Amino acid sequence: xxxxxxxxxxxxxxxxxxxxxxxxxxxxxxxxxxxxxxxxxxxxxxxxxxxxxxxxxxxxxxxxxxxxxxxxxxxxxxxxxxxxxxxxxxxxxxxxxxxxxxxxxxxxxxxxxxxxxxxxxxxxxxxxxxxxxxxxxxxxxxxxxxxxxxxxxxxxxxxxxxxxxxx
Ligand code: CMP
Numbered sequence: 001x002x003x004x005x006x007x008x009x010x011x012x013x014x015x016x017x018x019x020x021x022x023x024x025x026x027x028x029x030x031x032x033x034x035x036x037x038x039x040x041x042x043x044x045x046x047x048x049x050x051x052x053x054x055x056x057x058x059x060x061x062x063x064x065x066x067x068x069x070x071x072x073x074x075x076x077x078x079x080x081x082x083x084x085x086x087x088x089x090x091x092x093x094x095x096x097x098x099x100x101x102x103x104x105x106x107x108x109x110x111x112x113x114x115x116x117x118x119x120x121x122x123x124x125x126x127x128x129x130x131x132x133x134x135x136x137x138x139x140x141x142x143x144x145x146x147x148x149x150x151x152x153x154x155x156x157x158x159x160x161x162x163x164x165x166x167x
Contacts, residue, residue: 030106031106032156033149033152035102035103035144035146036102037051039093039096040134041143042098046134053133057116058112059104062105062166064103065159065160066098066100067159069094070095074091076158086139110145113146114147117130118130122137122141
């Protein structure tokens with residue numbers, strides 16, 4: 001087993017046709033995404049049920065912490081929405097009760113988690129998704145998940161040190 005520069009693993013084995021050419025099988029590094037179980041979920045004691053849905057979908061919760069988000073953390077995290085009419089309400093909500101911040105890992109973790117969460121607006125979420133089952137409204141929608149691999153890295157770094165993530 002060899003570690004490649006991007007964290008992927010390669011296994012080199014004799015080629016099955018017994019030629020001199022070895023066979024190289026690359027196992028891509030599992031992707032990571034950032035997740036928040038929001039105040040409406042912690043208030044209703046739903047964190048175990050939501051974690052079970054995450055794990056049943058094949059994602060691993062490789063880091064997790066229950067925190068009370070500060071106003072500054074919430075404002076920074078949602079800065080991209082600063083000019084939207086719901087920004088103030090969003091910051092108030094995210095600081096209104098504890099949240100669980102998580103790092104999820106798995107194949108295509110970003111897309112997979114977005115599928116498991118369902119649409120932002122619970123009225124449009126598919127059956128069997130977290131938001132269809134538990135979200136109360138567009139704002140109080142139980143979970144957050146990164147929308148891209150690049151944003152996942154930025155969001156993870158906002159809440160976790162590399163040492164916090166042991167795999
Ligand atoms: P999230 O995935 O955390 O990313 C941005 C959040 O803003 C979103 O989930 C919702 O909780 C919230 N949001 C988006 N649109 C609205 C809206 N129209 N009204 C209130 N909150 C919203």
